[in-house]
Amino acid sequence: QQQVKQSPQSLIVQKGGIPIINCAYENTAFDYFPWYQQFPGKGPALLIAIRPDVSEKKEGRFTISFNKSAKQFSLHIMDSQPGDSATYFCAASMADKLIFGTGTRLQVFP
Amino acid sequence: GAVVSQHPSRVICKSGTSVKIECRSLDFQATTMFWYRQFPKKSLMLMATSNEGSKATYEQGVEKDKFLINHASLTLSTLTVTSAHPEDSSFYICSARTVPDEKLFFGSGTQLSVL
Numbered sequence: 001q002q003q004v005k006q007s008p009q010s011l012i013v014q015k016g017g018i019p020i021i022n023c024a025y026e027n028t029a030f031d032y033f034p035w036y037q038q039f040p041g042k043g044p045a046l047l048i049a050i051r052p053d054v055s056e057k058k059e060g061r062f063t064i065s066f067n068k069s070a071k072q073f074s075l076h077i078m079d080s081q082p083g084d085s086a087t088y089f090c091a092a093s094m095a096d097k098l099i100f101g102t103g104t105r106l107q108v109f110p
Numbered sequence: 111g112a113v114v115s116q117h118p119s120r121v122i123c124k125s126g127t128s129v130k131i132e133c134r135s136l137d138f139q140a141t142t143m144f145w146y147r148q149f150p151k152k153s154l155m156l157m158a159t160s161n162e163g164s165k166a167t168y169e170q171g172v173e174k175d176k177f178l179i180n181h182a183s184l185t186l187s188t189l190t191v192t193s194a195h196p197e198d199s200s201f202y203i204c205s206a207r208t209v210p211d212e213k214l215f216f217g218s219g220t221q222l223s224v225l
Contacts, residue, residue, distance in 0.1 A: 034214065043116070043203045043216035044154070089153060096142065096167075098205075098214055100153045 004092050006101030013080055014109050021075045021104045023090035028071070030092035030099075035064065035075050038087045038103075047088075048075070080108045112138045114206050116217025123194055124225055131189045131220045133204030139184035140206035144214070145177070148201040160187045194224040 005024045013019045023033075032051055036044035050057045050064045050073065057064045061078040077084055085108050090101040113136040123129050133143055141162045146154040158179050159167040166179035176198075178190040187206075191198055203219040 032212070036216075041201075041219070041221065043114075043205075043219045046213060046215060049213070093214075096159050097156065098144070099156075102153045103151075105151075 004090060004099050004101040006090050006104060008104060009102070010105040010107075012107045012109065015081060017080050017108070019077050019080055019084075019106055019108075021088055021090065021106075022072065023074065023092075023101050024070075024072045025092045026071060027092070027094065029094045032093040033064070033066065033073050034091050034093070034098075035062070036089045036091065036100075038089065044089060077106075080106075082108050082110055084108050112136075112206070112208050112213070112215045114204065114215045114217040116204050116220060118220055119218060120221045120223075122223045122225065125195055126193055129191045129194055129222060131191075131202055131204070131222075133187045133189070133206070133217050135185045135206040135215075138206075138208050140187075141184060141209065142207050143181060143187040144205045144207075145179060145187075145189050146203045146205065148203060148219075150201075154203060157189075191222065194222070196224045198222065199224045 007022050011019050034049035035047045037047050038044040048059045048062045050066050052068050063076040066073045088104045091098050115134045143160040145157045148154045156169050157172045160179045160181040162181045168174045181187040201219050205214050205216045207214050
């Protein structure tokens with residue numbers, strides 16, 4: 001199975017909150033798990049990525065938690081800001097292919 | 111991060127015409143580039159993998175004669191939508207992979223509207 005399931009579909013938080021977006025996969029051959037941020041009318045921008053030999057990775061306000069046994073990974077955004085309002089995609093990669101999740105539309109209100 | 115330039119950002123064309131979209135890696139060489147299609151509020155769907163100097167690999171269900179891909183150099187891949195029809199209207203996005211860390215960077219996308 002090459003699907004990547006992402007939830008929730010949409011998320012609304014207040015400024016300073018910590019939105020959490022979850023993704024799950026089935027194919028254990030995936031070896032690279034990036035997160036992308038996309039603003040309307042723009043291409044996705046790489047935020048942070050993790051490989052399955054690491055359980056957590058933090059870059060600035062963004063943290064990925066990775067649970068290899070459960071085949072799940074999540075994105076946490078600390079101290080969220082209105083400028084973080086965007087659509088977030090998780091993805092999983094093996095060989096040449098990058099499979100995207102269905103996306104989460106995040107809105108951060110002041 | 112690496113920069114991928116895509117243009118045009120928006121194109122409107124008449125039904126039956128062909129449209130070419132360019133994707134360039136500006137500060138790195140990309141032996142592999144990818145073309146995606148995205149419908150409004152939907153995820154990105156991989157259309158094809160473009161390899162420099164060889165034929166593109168198309169995903170199942172993507173018409174290779176309709177979506178012509180050329181990757182003639184290490185910094186340029188093109189997607190030509192031939193004989194475009196209204197159902198081809200979509201947001202097309204390219205990406206390029208850096209070597210050796212294999213990170214994927216995306217262009218800013220092309221909104222195609224076929225009248």
